[in-house]
Amino acid sequence: MAAPLRLGSALALVTGAGSGIGRAVSVRLAREGAAVAACDLDGAAARETVRLLGGPGSEKGAPRGAHAAFQADVSEAGAARRLLEQVQACFSRPPSVVVSCAGITRDEFLLHMSEDDWDKVIAVNLKGIFLVTQAAAQALVSSGCHGSIINISSIVGKVGNLGQTNYSASKAGVIGLTHTVARELGRHGIRCNSVLPGFIATPMTQKVPQKVLDKVTGMIPMGHLGTPEDVADVVAFLASGDSGYITGASVEVTGGLFM
Ligand SMILES: CCCCCCCCCCCCC[C@@H](O)CC(=O)SCCNC(=O)CCNC(=O)[C@H](O)C(C)(C)COP(=O)(O)OP(=O)(O)OC[C@H]1O[C@@H](n2cnc3c(N)ncnc32)[C@H](O)[C@@H]1OP(=O)(O)O
């Protein structure tokens, strides 16, 4: 059954749009009528996502309502600022939906984790969301526009995980950031929520040792990994007016893992 066009007037900025959950989110929001600004560190992957949406992949000059691809490293302050400038120049308005999916892992046990493994994961997964959220919020507040910000955390931000001191800390930080943004921006009509996926079948989880995947899958009450579309369904709800009185929430999409 076709998804309802709940986002017909929305412009959605999706980071990490070149793969996995970000690509599925881009497809789903477009299917519900949104114009999508698909951003990724990998510009070619972002353009491939836009191609899948059926719109021109140019980074400039996309006509209003079409989709467009943007290349940016969200962990770099100037790049995040320029990203929002480029999106507004391309679409003549700030994005009313902002979905931060960009993320990385550098897994290692605490006793052996390098400072660089820590720094890089915190920079992308936490500072990147701070930078994009701040730039988007500044644009929305200065233009008096309402909005919905959705940050992709992880269930391990709630419960931790072996080998992920850096990653679980970054994802716990995303939850705290989301709570504060929700408190500060509610009066501006801007909502901010977190989504906490469990194990989702994407390139990120393909790097997990099979013995670990087998171990964890056996712990999932629904008995299988989730799909990127399972996450995109929840993101579309949080992006739409159907969640109009929800802000500061953390929505778990885990098949019941660690409920
Ligand atoms: C009792 C079971 C507890 C299960 C809790 C796990 C919950 C995980 C939920 C995650 C869902 C969300 C994830 C999402 O946000 C997306 C991602 O982050 S995907 C990446 C997730 N990463 C991991 O889970 C880490 C996986 N582990 C590794 O990559 C490696 O083990 C590494 C940390 C790099 C260390 O490698 P090394 O070669 O040094 O050691 P081994 O791989 O041989 O591991 C040694 C033993 O530890 C066991 N192990 C390792 N990681 C985990 C883990 N996450 N959960 C449970 N057990 C783990 C591994 O099986 C070995 O056990 P054994 O000696 O019995 O073979």
Ligand SMILES: NC(=O)c1ccc[n+]([C@@H]2O[C@H](COP(=O)([O-])OP(=O)(O)OC[C@H]3O[C@@H](n4cnc5c(N)ncnc54)[C@H](O)[C@@H]3O)[C@@H](O)[C@H]2O)c1
């Ligand atoms: N797959 C899972 O099981 C799972 C579970 C919980 C949370 N998450 C989170 O969901 C989000 C998406 O993960 P995924 O599984 O789709 O992974 P993925 O690796 O398939 O996609 C991540 C995307 O982010 C992009 N990216 C990485 N660093 C970037 C940067 N600095 N700037 C811009 N883009 C950057 C990558 O190029 C890639 O396209 C991540 O934040 C991840 O932590 C994933």
